[in-house]
């Protein structure tokens with residue numbers, strides 16, 4: 001089971017959620033989505049797309065600004081903003097490892113919210129820490145116990161955890 005951007009975000013919300021999600025996720029499907037992805041639809045970026053075919057990344061939208069690649073992660077609400085920053089940071093780190101310098105932005109159209117995300121040394125450290133912890137978690141045969149947090153109400157696993 002490998003780390004994906006979605007799992008990084010989930011882990012930041014609730015490690016148990018990330019564990020449960022990882023058991024349900026189909027990594028090949030995520031990879032296919034990436035290959036077919038919306039990135040590909042923008043002919044400008046077809047070459048870039050080929051260069052960044054990375055499993056575990058599903059980027060919502062990408063454009064070029066100056067010489068730089070800027071991608072957007074679109075969210076439904078600002079509720080999970082710290083987790084979304086980590087997810088975007090994870091993508092930026094993966095892209096950098098592939099030799100692609102990019103920046104990211106989080107868009108929440110419903111709230112007319114936009115935030116730029118750069119891979120600062122602080123964010124990079126946080127992402128690396130999270131990935132390490134997540135990798136350890138994914139090796140475990142048992143999910144962490146359920147702990148009631150403010151995100152439980154909207155979580156897809158609420159019934160499973162609390163019924």
Ligand code: SF4
Nearest residue numbers: 014017152155158161
């Ligand atoms: S319901 Fe709560 S404890 Fe269970 S996975 Fe979701 S966020 Fe975590």
